[in-house]
Amino acid sequence: MDSASLPEQIRPASIPDAEQDGSRDKLTIQDASPPSDNKHGLSLNVHVDSHASHEHTHHHAEIRARHRYTIRRPRALQFSYRSQVIHAGDERGLHETNSRSSISSHLPEDIAKERERLDLFIDLIWVGIIGNLSEVFSSLGFRAEDPNLGIAILVFTLVFLPSWRIWDAMREFLNNYYMDDMVQRAFTLWILLLSVFYGNQLAYLTKDIDEVKQWVISTYLVIFGAFWLIELAYSIFIKWLRKLVFFQTILRLPSIALWVTAIQLPGARAIGPVCGAIVWEYLCPIIMDSQVTARLTPIEVKKALDVHHFQSRMSNFFIIILGEGVLQLVKDGPLGLGLNGSTGVMIWILMIYYEFSFLYFNRDGSRKFVPAATKRGQKTLMWVFWHIPLFSSILTFASSVMFIIRHQPDAPYNSLTGQASAEKIPQDDLPLYLYRAVWTCATSLGVIMLSMTALALLDKSLDEPATLKINNRYIRLAGRIVYIIVIPCVPAAHNIDADLFLGIAAFMLLGVTVWEWNVGLDKGGALIEPLGLSHMMSRELKA
Template identity: 25%
Template sequence: MTEIASESKEETAAPRALFRQPLALQWLENGNLVKRTESERQAGRFELFLDLLYVAILANFAQNLAGDVTGARLVQYILILAPTWHIWSDLRELMNSFYTDDMAQRIFILWIMALLVVYGNNATLVGENLHAMWATVGSYIVARMSSTTVHLLYSFSSYHHRRQQRLWFCLSLICLSVYIPLFFESVSIRSKVAVASVAIIFEECVWIFCYSPASKRLLNVKYSTAVDIPHEIDRFAAFFIIVLGEFVYAIVVGSPAAVGFNDRLYRAILTLIIAFSLNWLYVHNDGAIKCLHPLRHSVYTAFPWIVIHLPLSASLLAGGHVAAMSASVSELERPELWLLCGSLGTGMILMYVIAVLCKSQDEPGKLIVAKSARIILRLVAGIIMIFLPLSKTLDVTAIMSIIMALIVLCVIWENVTSLMRGAKFWEPWKDTKYPEHIASQEDTV
C-alpha cells in the first residue's frame, strides 16, 4: 500500500465554530492511503474521560463474577461485557476517522456515557429482574443506534467512507433487531442467553464484513475506510491499562492488607508485580527490533488482533479482580482459584497469539534467539497456570507466587533473548564529568 500526499495542508488551526463539519481524517483512494494531515493524533481528553467510566463498569462486572463463581455467572459475565466492548469500539472508530472535538461530539460522548451508566447499573441483575433486563438491553440498543446514526449522518458530510458507513448502518439495524426477544417475559432465560450469544457473534461478523476488503469489492468503491494506526494502537493500549487497573485498585482501596507485614500484603505485592509484568509483555510485543504491527501488516492480522482484545480483556479483568481480592481474604475458595488461574492462563495464551500476529522484520540471526523461541514461554506459562488448581496442596499464596514467577520469567527471558548478538548486559558509562572540568584538567596537564 502506497501513501500519497494529504489532500489539504490547511490544518494549522481549528475553525472557530461550535459545530464543525465532520470530515474523514484518512481514507483509501484507489488503494492508496490519503491523510488529511500528517500530524500524529493522540487520544483526545474526552476519549480518556470516557475511559474513566469504563474503569467503574468493568470493576462492577468483575466483582459480580468473583462474588459467586458459577458457570451461569461466567456466561452472564461474558454476555454483559461484550456489549460494553462494542460500544467502546463504536466510539473508538468514530473518533479515529472523524475526530472534530466540537460541541456535537462532546455532547455525544456525554450521551453515550449516560447510557453506559444505565447499562452498568443494571447489567449484573439481568438474570434476576425483568426491569433490569429491559434497562440493560434498551440502553445498549439506544447507544449502538446512536453511534450508527452518527455514522449515517457523517456519510452526508464526507464522501470518503460513505458507502461503507451506510452499509454498516443498515446491517447494524438487523443486528440490533436480534435482541428484541430479550424484552419478552415469556422467553425463558436459557433462550435469552442463546439469543444474546447469537446477537453478539452476529455483530462481530457484521463489523468485520463491513470494513473488510470483501465489502469494498462488493460495493465497488473508489474511496474506502482506513484507520489512523498510531491512534488505534494508543486506544487499545489505554483500554488494556484500564483492565490492568483491576489488579491494583483493590489492593490499596480500603487498606485490605493492613496492618504491617502479613500474607495478605505479600499477595498484594504479588498482584502488583503480575499486573506490571503483563503490561511489560504487552508493550514488548514479540521483542523484534523491526516489528511490523498487525494493523500495518495485512487485513488477516489486523482483524484478529482487534477481535482478540475482547477475550483478552475479559480474561485479565476477571483474573485481576480475584488476584486483588486475595489481598483481603485469608484463603480463596476452589471456584475462585479456578477463575484466577484459568483467567490469567487464558490471558497469557492470548498474549502469545498477539505476539505471533506481529511480524518480525529482523534478519535471521540478528537477535540472540529466534522469535518462535522468544515468545513460546507465554504459551507454556499459560497452560501451566490453567492447571495449577489441580494440586490440592497449593494454597492461594503458593499459587500466586507461582503465577508471578512464571510471568516474571517470561519477561526476563524475552528481554534477554531480544538482545542483538554481541550485546552487553551493562553499557559502560561515558561522559559523566562536566565539560568545563575536563577542559581545566587538560589545561593543567
C-alpha cells in the same frame, strides 16, 4: 455540501520523513583521543542540541488548539479509496503539513493532544464500568447460594462483549471524524451520559437479571442508535459515506431484531437471541471488509484507520483493565492494618500485573517490526480478536484474586463485598470456594499468556541477522509456551493453597520476563554496563 468531485478531494497519504527527527541543528562533540586509547574499546559521540541554551533562557510557550468555527462541516480524517488510504487533511480542512504529531499519523500536534485528553476522560468513565463487569463475574461465581462458574463465565461473556463494543464504537468515531466542534462535543457528552447509566445498571444485574436486562439492552440500543444517527447526519456532507451507512443499516437489522426479542423473553430463554445478536454484530465488520462484499457492492470508498491512534487506544484499554485489578488491591483497604498474610498475597498479585504489562508492550522482543494493526485484512481482525480474550481473562483473574484476598484468615472485611461474602459463606465451605478461585486464576493466566503470545506473533519482525542476542523470536517466546502449558496444571497438585499458587505463578512469570529481557538484548550487550562508559560521558561533556 462539498461540491468537488471525489478524485479532486483525494490525494495519497504522505509518509512521515524519518529524517524529520534530526532536522534540528546539532553540535557533535567527539573524543579527540584515538579509539584505541580507551581501555574498554568504546567510542562515544555526544550530540548537543544547539537550541538547548535558548530553551533555558526563554519562556516555554505552547499553542492551544485553534477553533475558528462553532460548528464545522463534517469530514473523514482518512478513508480508503480503491484500497489506497487517503488522508484528507486536518480537522480545519487544510492540507497536511510537515509538522506531524507523534500521537497521530496525520493530525497536527495541538489537535492530536485535544483528542488524547478526550480519550483519557472517556477511559476514566470506563474504569468504573469495568469494575462493575468484574463484580458481575465475582457475584455469580463465588456467591454463597448455588455458585456456578459456568453460569458466571457465560453471563460475564454476554455482558463484556457488548460493553467492549460501546468503547470500541467511541474509539472508531473519534478515529474517523474528530473535529472538536460544539455538535461533536454535545454528541460525545450524550454517549458518555448513556455509558455511565449503562455501567450503573450492570451493578444490579445479579439481583434481578430480567429487569436489569431490559434496561441494559435498551440503553445499548440507544447508544448505537445515536452512533447511527450521527453518521447518517454526517453522510449529508460526506457523499461516499451514504452507501456505507445504507449497507451497514441493512446488515445490523437482524441484530436489532434479536436484541428486541431478548428483551421480551424471560430468564434463560433470552440467552439464545443475545448470543445470536452478539455473534452477528461481531461478524458485520468482517462481512463489510470481505472480498465478496467488495465484488457484490458498489462501494469504492470505505473507512480507514488512523493506525497510530488505533494502537494507542487499544494499549490504553489494556492499561485500564490492569488498573482495575490494581485498584482493587487498594480500594477500601482489603489488605488490613499493618503487615500480615494478605500483604504477601498482594506482592504476588502486583508482580503478576507488573510483569504482564512488560510482556504486552515487549511484544516478541524485535527491535524493528511491522505492527499487525498496520496491515489491512485478516491480520488486523485477528489482532483485535485476540484482545477480547486478553481483556476478559484479566478481569476474571482480578475477580478471583480479590475473592482470595478478602477471605484470608486476617482479612479485615472492611469492604461491603468482602463483608457480605464473609457472613454468607459457611466456614466449612470456604476451602472449596478458594479452590474454585485458584482454578479460575490458573485458567485466566493461561488464556492471558496465550493471547499475548498470539498478539506478539502477529507482528512482522524486520530485524537483520545478529541484531539481538537471540534473533529467533520463537526461541525468545519459548518461556511463554512453557507457562501456558504448566500454569493450568499447578492447581491439580496436592496441598496447593491459594497463597502458594499465586507465589508459583508470580515467580514463573518473573522467569519468563527475565528470559525475554536478556535474550532480547542487542548483540554484544552484557549483563552489567561497563564502568568506563559513565567516565567517558563526563569527559566528553567537559570537553
